[in-house]
Amino acid sequence: MTFHIERARPDQVDALCAIERAAVELFRGHRAWRCYRQVSVPPEVLREAIARGLVWVAVIGSGEAVGFIWLDAEEGGDAIGVAEMDVLPSHGQRGIGAALLEHACGWARRAGYHRVDLGTLADVPWNAPFYAKHGFQVVDKTRPEFAFALERDRENGFPEDLRVFMSRPLPPPDLADWTVWPAPAKVNLFLRIVGRRPDGYHELQTVFRLLDWGDEIRLRVRTDGGIHRLTDVPGVPEEADLVVRAARLLQAHAPAGSGADIEVDKRVPMGGGLGGGSSDAATVLVALNALWDAGLDEDTLAELGRQLGADVPVFVRGRSAWAEGIGEKLTPLSLPGRWYVVLDPHEHVPTGALFQASELTRNAPPATISSFASGETVENAFAPVVRARHPRVAAALDWLDGFGRARLSGSGACVFLETDSVERAEAIAERCPAGFTAHVAKGEDVSPLQVALARFRGVDGNGK
Numbered sequence: 001m002t003f004h005i006e007r008a009r010p011d012q013v014d015a016l017c018a019i020e021r022a023a024v025e026l027f028r029g030h031r032a033w034r035c036y037r038q039v040s041v042p043p044e045v046l047r048e049a050i051a052r053g054l055v056w057v058a059v060i061g062s063g064e065a066v067g068f069i070w071l072d073a074e075e076g077g078d079a080i081g082v083a084e085m086d087v088l089p090s091h092g093q094r095g096i097g098a099a100l101l102e103h104a105c106g107w108a109r110r111a112g113y114h115r116v117d118l119g120t121l122a123d124v125p126w127n128a129p130f131y132a133k134h135g136f137q138v139v140d141k142t143r144p145e146f147a148f149a150l151e152r153d154r155e156n157g158f159p160e161d162l163r164v165f166m167s168r169p170l171p172p173p174d175l176a177d178w179t180v181w182p183a184p185a186k187v188n189l190f191l192r193i194v195g196r197r198p199d200g201y202h203e204l205q206t207v208f209r210l211l212d213w214g215d216e217i218r219l220r221v222r223t224d225g226g227i228h229r230l231t232d233v234p235g236v237p238e239e240a241d242l243v244v245r246a247a248r249l250l251q252a253h254a255p256a257g258s259g260a261d262i263e264v265d266k267r268v269p270m271g272g273g274l275g276g277g278s279s280d281a282a283t284v285l286v287a288l289n290a291l292w293d294a295g296l297d298e299d300t301l302a303e304l305g306r307q308l309g310a311d312v313p314v315f316v317r318g319r320s321a322w323a324e325g326i327g328e329k330l331t332p333l334s335l336p337g338r339w340y341v342v343l344d345p346h347e348h349v350p351t352g353a354l355f356q357a358s359e360l361t362r363n364a365p366p367a368t369i370s371s372f373a374s375g376e377t378v379e380n381a382f383a384p385v386v387r388a389r390h391p392r393v394a395a396a397l398d399w400l401d402g403f404g405r406a407r408l409s410g411s412g413a414c415v416f417l418e419t420d421s422v423e424r425a426e427a428i429a430e431r432c433p434a435g436f437t438a439h440v441a442k443g444e445d446v447s448p449l450q451v452a453l454a455r456f457r458g459v460d461g462n463g464k
């Protein structure tokens with residue numbers, strides 16, 4: 001039987017939960033059975049992992065998913081964990097688990113991770129012995145990174161003596177092959193327009209909150225100077241794509257012959273006010289600067305970014321920030337830990353046209369960081385204009401307003417609500433009306449791109 005491995009889709013969540021339930025049946029009679037029977041994969045958490053590209057499925061000819069692997073980046077640092085791997089018992093013994101494991105480890109290596117960790121059972125042949133065959137070694141279970149998992153085991157009554165933690169070191173990524181980079185989305189926690197420059201651009205004040213969710217950019221260095229985008233982005237021709245424009249802009253500063261193949265996994269809605277295109281461009285600038293050994297400093301990269309779009313510098317610098325000017329004068333902020341329900345009304349709002357709207361308030365009195373921090377300043381100058389012109393966005397704001405204070409991000413069309421806990425954000429997202437799409441994302445002070453860059457730098461220790 002042939003199968004292939006691909007990224008899981010959100011509509012496969014139920015099928016994957018069913019695979020997990022079926023796989024657990026193999027533990028009947030084992031000491032872990034009682035615990036496995038009671039605790040199952042939370043679908044909403046799995047859905048969030050799928051949205052972050054951390055789940056892969058094995059699919060057979062009929063299109064049926066028969067196994068999956070789920071990586072968990074929560075551990076932080078240079079390691080990534082295997083949260084779950086299951087294959088339908090009816091499809092066991094066919095190398096599907098091994099292929100899923102290799103696929104996920106290959107991705108982790110290309111993303112610059114140094115190690116894959118997992119927790120499993122010592123005495124079950126398809127657990128620890130299987131992983132040992134695939135390069136994992138038992139490690140000290142008192143290591144701090146396993147404390148949380150052990151605590152959960154205790155709560156769930158899991159047989160602690162049979163629990164082992166295993167690690168597989170990953171070789172450094174081959175920098176001449178594909179490498180994988182995050183391009184996080186942002187929301188604007190408020191947005192005020194305080195003036196207009198002679199060139200027509202608007203002076204604004206905003207707070208950019210970077211998120212832990214976004215697009216994925218894959219890069220493969222070329223030595224013939226070619227810049228090629230290998231994936232289609234609907235509505236964006238190759239030459240107009242900000243990833244291609246960013247690479248070309250950087251080329252002038254890179255060693256002769258520097259080129260790249262580029263793949264983009266678009267997850268962030270385009271023209272949604274979440275800065276997806278700007279973030280893609282920033283990721284290309286930052287990652288190719290490292291891969292090409294171009295040696296540009298952050299200020300120079302941010303200036304190149306500004307030439308591509310007002311929102312690009314914040315993604316290059318990679319800190320949630322208070323912004324002024326056209327969005328390029330940035331003061332990093334350390335913001336409280338918050339989660340966001342981001343609602344996509346599936347509407348395209350043209351940024352340029354909104355900035356030209358005659359009814360836009362463009363002479364607001366300047367706000368201060370303290371008025372923002374006190375919660376007094378949360379409005380978005382575009383919101384009344386977008387509400388009046390785009391009824392779908394107005395409907396999304398009204399629905400989300402039912403749970404708290406909904407806000408527009410940037411010039412829209414996406415709207416969001418800030419919450420104190422991931423559980424509350426997920427509970428709201430679960431109730432998302434048909435016709436809108438909800439995403440749950442965590443606010444980050446430091447961009448996942450900077451975290452990835454640090455991982456890659458750690459690979460050879462010389463700043464590459």
Ligand SMILES: C[C@@](CO)(OP(=O)(O)O)[C@H](O)COP(=O)(O)OP(=O)(O)OC[C@H]1O[C@@H](n2ccc(N)nc2=O)[C@H](O)[C@@H]1O
Nearest residue numbers: 200201202273274275309310311326351352355410411412
């Ligand atoms: C409104 C914001 C808020 O974060 O975000 P989005 O809604 O795009 O995410 C940004 O200011 C958008 O930045 P970005 O999308 O990079 O804008 P650009 O490509 O530079 O400009 C698009 C058009 O918007 C207008 N523009 C943009 C920024 C600015 N400060 N003043 C402007 O007048 C210009 O007419 C420009 O032609």
Ligand SMILES: Nc1ncnc2c1ncn2[C@@H]1O[C@H](COP(=O)(O)OP(=O)(O)O)[C@@H](O)[C@H]1O
Nearest residue numbers: 241242243270271272273274275276277278280
């Ligand atoms: N890689 C890209 N991803 C998304 N949009 C892109 C890209 N390259 C160019 N664009 C163009 O930039 C526009 C704005 O994109 P985006 O940054 O996603 O939204 P926003 O500026 O509203 O936050 C899109 O409508 C698209 O035409």
